[in-house]
Amino acid sequence: MKWHSLAAGLALALLSVSAQAQSEQTPIRIGVLSDMSGGFADVSGPGSVEAAKMAAEDYRKSHPGRPVEILSGDHQNKADVGLGLVRRWVDTEGVEAVIDVPNSAIALAVSDFMKNANKVFLGTGGVSSQLTGERCTPNTVHYSIDTWTMANVPTRTMVKDGGDTWFYISTDYAFGHDMEAQSTAALEKAGGKKLGSVAYPLGNLDFSSFLVQAQTSGAKVVALAAPNGDFVNAVKQAADFGMTQGDQKVVGLAVYISDIVSIGTNVANGAIVTNNWYWNLNDQTRDFANRFAERFKGKVPTSLQAGAYAAVWQYLAAVDELDGKSSDGKAIVAKMKASPSEDPIFGKSTIREDGRRMTPVYVWRVKEAPADNPNDVYELVQEVPVDQAYRPLNEGKCPLVTGN
Known part of the structure; x- marks a missing residue:
């Protein structure tokens, strides 16, 4: 009996070692x-x-x-x-x-x-x-x-800083409509007012007529719900219209550092952006x-x-x-x-x-990058506390959340 138990135990141990070795190799x-x-x-x-x-x-x-x-x-x-x-x-x-x-x-x-x-x-x-x-x-x-943070955080920040009238230039598909709707809701909740908006086709190259409408509206803030290349083109043309250095503020609702580097801080200087991480x-x-x-x-x-x-x-x-x-x-x-x-x-x-991963969110203003470091493009406007940076848990309608 003892030899049988010992043999069984040894066999089990060998199987365990073999399984562990296989696991480590996979x-x-x-x-x-x-x-x-x-x-x-x-x-x-x-x-x-x-x-x-x-x-x-x-x-x-x-x-x-x-x-x-x-x-x-x-x-x-x-x-x-x-x-x-x-x-x-x-x-x-x-x-x-x-x-x-x-x-x-x-x-x-x-x-x-x-x-x-x-x-x-x-x-x-x-x-x-x-x-x-x-x-x-x-x-x-x-x-x-996400789109809630991208829309709500910069909107609240700009209204608090006096930018209480907005005009939206939004890409004409789900992303643009969602961003504009969420930003508008945050704007009105903060006491601001939407003066107008225009939808443009994704991949559009000429933003001149849309920018003229934004200027004519008299809005203090021109919000671009535009992804990547569209945002780059829109900001470059806004600079040609003198908008990035004038009384109107240009806000990108979905902007990344690669976009700013592509545009150049001499053009994007003063633009407001939001993200949850910055290399510097x-x-x-x-x-x-x-x-x-x-x-x-x-x-x-x-x-x-x-x-x-x-x-x-x-x-x-x-x-x-x-x-x-x-x-x-x-x-x-x-x-x-x-x-x-x-x-x-x-x-x-x-x-x-x-499933929402929570870290601080930051609002930045694009600054003139130093000659020796063209990637140093942001100055901090505000660090948003985590409990204010994301959609409230009970508003998302996630079925995993107790009570939803």
């Missing part, structure tokens, strides 16, 4: 689904892939464990292409988590798919507030600031930006690319807390929500029950 695979050559490529794209790789390398240096592989794919701003890549990753390539996905329509579709597959979606690129609203899932965490904020962000620039053609990271780093770091920490078990996406996200976490470039953060 890498955790994370897919970065992004726009590699289109309108979102500069704000996310290849830079998010590089940031994800840096996070995996940095995390494993201080937390040895299962190796990590970062896969990448181009969704080409087509939902069928993006979902096809994700399905192949999950079904045949062992991907346990997908991050990034700039393009809210694709991000929402990927979020639904990952829920059904019980894997993890970390939204560091898409900005739709539906990701933590009616379309929230127990498998999704939203890292990038503190010693930790500067260190990351310098390392990123060495690996990525001298460019500094955008807030979306920084979010990709944080997402990979926090995901790996949660998997490690679950003893390396990475197959149950819902359990991993629950672990991520269970307690405050910390990463090297954002610092401390929490994740609400609706």
